[in-house]
Structure formats: C-alpha cells, structure tokens
C-alpha cells in the first residue's frame with residue numbers, strides 16, 4: 623500500500639517577534655499562509671526484513687537522511703504515541719521525499735515534511751492519531767508544525783503552537799494571490815537568526831501590544847495584502863547579508879513592488895498579482911543579475 627501527500631512551503635506575510643521566553647524560544651505574532659508550491663512525500667508499507675522500521679530516500683543529495691531528518695523523527699514520534707508499527711509487526715514504512723523547498727529559507731520545509739509524514743502514517747493506519755493528540759505530537763517536532771496541520775491561512779502566537787484561523791474577510795484578501803519567491807544560494811540558520819535577535823535585543827523586538835495592534839488594524843481595515851507585510855527578523859538577516867536589502871530596495875524602486883523576507887530568511891517574496899508578464903520577467907532578470915546563477919526563483923500562489 624502506498625500513499626502520497628503534498629508537503630507545502632509556507633511564508634510569513636506578517637511576522638512580529640516580541641521577545642525571548644524563559645524556555646529559550648521566542649514569542650511571536652505571525653500571519654502565515656501555505657503556498658501551492660512544495661515537496662511531495664510518498665510512504666509505502668514494506669515487509670520489515672532486517673532493516674529499520676522507517677526508511678527514507680530523497681531525490682536530492684543535500685538532504686540529511688539520518689535521525690536529524692524531521693520525517694524520521696515524526697515517524698518515530700507517531701510509533702511511540704500509537705504503538706504502530708510495533709516491534710512485533712512484520713511491517714516497515716519506506717518514505718520517498720521529492721524535495722523542492724529550499725533548505726535554510728524560512729519556508730518551513732522541515733516542519734512541513736514532519737506533518738506530511740504524520741499525514742502519510744495517519745492514512746496507512748487511520749484513526750491512530752487525530753485531534754489534540756496529533757497536535758501534541760506535531761508540536762514536539764517543530765515550531766511551525768502546528769500551522770501545517772491547518773489547510774488555511776492562520777495567525778500563530780506563542781512559539782507558533784497557538785493557531786487561530788484567519789477571519790474569512792481577511793482570507794479573501796490572501797487566497798490565490800500570486801507571488802514571486804526567490805532565494806540566494808546561501809541559507810540562514812533559524813537558531814542563528816533567533817540567537818542574533820536575543821543578542822541584539824531589545825533593538826529588533828516588537829512590543830507585544832504593538833504586534834497585536836498592527837495586526838488588528840489590518841484585520842479591521844479594508845487594506846490590501848501589501849498593507850499587511852511586516853517582518854522584524856529582517857534586521858538581523860540584513861545586517862549580516864547585505865545582498866538581501868540591496869536587492870529588495872532595487873526591486874521596490876525599479877518595479878514598484880512590495881517585497882519582504884519570509885520568516886528567518888533567506889527566501890524573500892514580491893507581490894506580483896496584477897503585474898504584466900514583462901514586469902515579472904524583468905524582476906527575474908534583476909534577481910539573477912544581482913544574486914548570480916545559484917539563485918532560486920519560483921512563480922507561486924498563496925494556498
């Protein structure tokens with residue numbers, strides 16, 4: 623038996639990191655949407671044989687396939703929570719990952735893959751892990767896992783585990799909007815970016831009241847998606863990687879587009895919903911000229 627699950631990327635349209643918590647994580651207020659772009663994860667039930675209970679293959683060589691991979695950690699967490707497949711079962715699960723989401727991008731690839739693994743196992747062994755138990759297991763795997771359990775744009779709070787659906791009127795302003803997603807050849811480590819936030823605090827933190835008020839103003843208003851865009855993690859990323867602010871400013875000036883970095887970076891995005899094809903092609907050319915051939919560029923839509 624084989625099942626296949628889409629494992630979407632996410633972007634943070636609004637990200638206000640408000641401060642460091644006693645547990646070392648950061649509190650944030652963020653509006654997040656999945657994209658129509660992502661990885662694909664297939665899981666096949668195979669005879670257990672001599673090998674491990676969970677096996678993983680990937681079409682790319684730069685993805686770690688050991689225990690550090692969130693797919694295998696998710697599978698192990700599923701087995702611990704449900705007892706399936708148990709030591710006595712003659713079954714193993716073989717995962718095949720088709721990786722398209724760049725790593726170190728702030729696009730949630732690892733957390734998305736973890737949730738995709740839980741979904742695959744949930745289809746191979748239905749009813750084993752649902753509702754609050756599923757959410758609890760997902761939360762142990764990564765801060766972004768909770769948002770991937772919803773198939774809708776959401777507001778996340780806390781370290782990302784408190785998820786609220788975005789009101790319908792706001793969803794209308796987001797759904798299906800076209801973006802140009804682009805990332806330089808280098809990635810940014812999430813722990814590094816949050817570590818810099820803590821080291822440079824309070825310069826970059828957004829006070830919690832201000833974070834909520836900014837979002838509330840947008841929710842009340844008839845403002846466009848462009849009016850929502852905010853990311854106070856840009857300060858630390860831009861301080862180290864000057865290529866990011868230089869290009870974003872160039873795109874704003876030359877094409878009049880709204881551009882932001884997603885999450886802790888290094889991926890960025892531009893809103894291109896009503897832009898003619900010539901403008902989008904011109905933007906792609908500018909991005910390639912600035913960041914070189916190793917650049918990742920994708921024309922995507924919000925999920």
Ligand code: C5P
Nearest residue numbers: 646647648764765766781782812813816
């Ligand atoms: O939860 P996740 O594995 O995605 O987080 C990676 C790292 O990013 C954490 O170990 C922590 O250093 C930092 N982080 C944080 N606050 C968050 C999310 C992540 O400080 N809300």
